[in-house]
Structure formats: structure tokens, C-alpha cells
């Protein structure tokens with residue numbers, strides 16, 4: 022299936038929840054940064070949430086909330102301060118079943134009349150944890166499908182297939198894990214039949230927006246499926262389309278200098294116009310991406326708006 026002729030004309034992306042908040046960055050080019058004043062009350066947390074508005078050739082805009090942050094308060098606080106009304110969402114998409122991505126969902130649904138379907142992978146539900154270096158288990162964190170379905174106003178789209186949400190706007194569906202460049206996150210575990218097993222992250226999903234004349238904007242949650250596996254999925258859906266922008270958590274915080282240099286070189290081979298590294302990418306990785314890509318790697322913060 023080739024979907025390359027399916028385009029959006031433009032998009033706006035707003036970082037609603039992220040680990041970092043900075044109200045003193047200068048706006049420039051397509052990037053508008055939050056300003057001192059009202060935006061001084063924006064909050065960062067260990068989590069991610071993106072607000073995506075994609076406009077098609079007929080001037081129709083589709084709004085997607087991609088993930089919900091970790092806590093009950095931050096996503097609601099930040100949406101209010103950024104003048105985003107959650108009730109205007111056409112879709113909600115869950116990147117994967119980690120609490121720093123779904124944690125703010127149920128309270129947000131409880132307080133707002135959101136009639137948008139939730140798109141999630143069937144494996145996103147269940148019990149997850151993280152094996153810490155000291156041998157202790159962090160978690161367990163449980164995402165119950167029944168609880169989520171009860172909270173939603175409409176039936177969710179629970180599928181491992183890509184979903185075409187609007188012209189040029191797709192979820193990735195299941196991503197095959199094949200690239201040797203992608204290192205597994207070995208500390209992650211999930212519960213199966215009352216036993217903790219290695220988490221293979223079959224649920225990890227990206228969002229793609231294919232921008233007319235420019236290429237694909239690839240957005241990731243934690244990118245546990247692996248960046249190069251995710252880019253390969255984008256190429257399956259949009260063969261030959263350039264990578265216009267990469268946005269999201271890359272989970273490169275456990276990579277050393279040598280591995281980081283290798284993956285950043287491999288990413289540079291895609292020649293992206295923009296790399297916006299957020300959330301779990303890691304301080305050293307973000308530093309090295311900035312060195313490699315210069316101003317094509319803008320600084321990230323809660324409240325950043327990208328107009329593409």
C-alpha cells in the first residue's frame with residue numbers, strides 16, 4: 022500500500038507536556054516559544070504530550086492529542102495555559118502503555134467532553150515495570166482496557182494496523198524490530214500470566230504527517246520500537262518521501278558516546294530538515310544532536326509551537 026499521494030498542506034505542533042520548561046528562548050523561523058507571564062506557570066514533568074493540528078488542501082484541520090503526560094494535573098494545566106481545548110480533539114492517540122504517556126488520560130477525560138476516539142495498540146494495555154540498577158522493580162503500572170473503555174465517550178480504535186486519520190496523517194501501527202542500529206531498552210518488563218518478562222514493546226506507535234512538497238514529520242513517544250525501525254515504517258507507508266522532521270522522545274539516554282555518534286550519523290544520512298528531541302532522549306544525546314544539526318535542532322520546551 023503506497024500512501025505517498027496522501028498529503029497534508031501544513032501542520033502546527035505544540036509541546037503540551039515534556040520534561041523541560043524554559044520561558045526565555047527566542048522565537049525564530051517556524052518555532053514560537055512560550056513567553057514570561059502567563060506561560061511562566063507551565064509545568065514540566067517526566068512525560069510527554071503533543072497537540073498536532075494538520076490542515077489539508079481543502080483547508081480542513083484535524084486535531085490529535087498524542088499522549089497525555091504522566092500526572093493528572095500537568096496536562097490539564099498546560100493545555101489551559103496554551104489555549105488548547107481538549108474537547109476540540111478529533112482523535113487521541115496513545116504511543117505505548119507507559120504511565121508517563123497515559124497517566125493524565127483518565128482525569129482529562131473525566132473533566133472534558135471529549136468525543137474523539139482513542140487509537141491504541143492492543144498490547145498497550147496491561148502491567149509494566151522497570152528493573153532498576155539496584156535490582157528493585159519500579160512500578161507496577163497498570164493500564165486497564167476496561168477502565169479506559171468506560172471513560173471514553175466513543176469506542177476506541179484498538180488495532181495493530183496503521184490508521185489514516187486525515188489526508189497525510191497516519192498512525193504507524195505495529196513497527197517491525199529489525200534494525201541492528203536500534204538497541205533494546207533492556208530494563209523494561211511487562212507482566213504475562215503473572216510472570217515478569219522482557220518488554221518487547223510491540224505496542225510502540227509513531228504518528229506520521231506527510232507534508233505536501235516537503236516530506237514526512239515523524240513523531241514518537243519514547244520510540245521504544247527504535248528510531249531506525251520507525252523510519253523504515255515511515256518509508257513503507259511513504260516510499261521515497263524525505264524525512265522532513267523528527268519530533269519526540271528517542272530514549273537514547275542509556276547510550277554511550279560511541280553509540281550516540283553512530284546513531285546520530287545514521288540519522289544524518291536521512292538529512293532531516295528539523296530534529297526536535299524531547300522527553301526521554303537524554304541530555305548527552307540532545308547535546309550531540311545540537312552539535313551535529315546546529316539550528317536544525319531547535320531547543321525543546323513545554324509550550325513550543327512549530328508551524329510547518
Ligand SMILES: [Fe+2]
Pocket residue numbers: 117119243245
Ligand atoms: Fe516508554
Ligand SMILES: [Fe+2]
Pocket residue numbers: 068069119121122242243270300301
Ligand atoms: Fe516515556
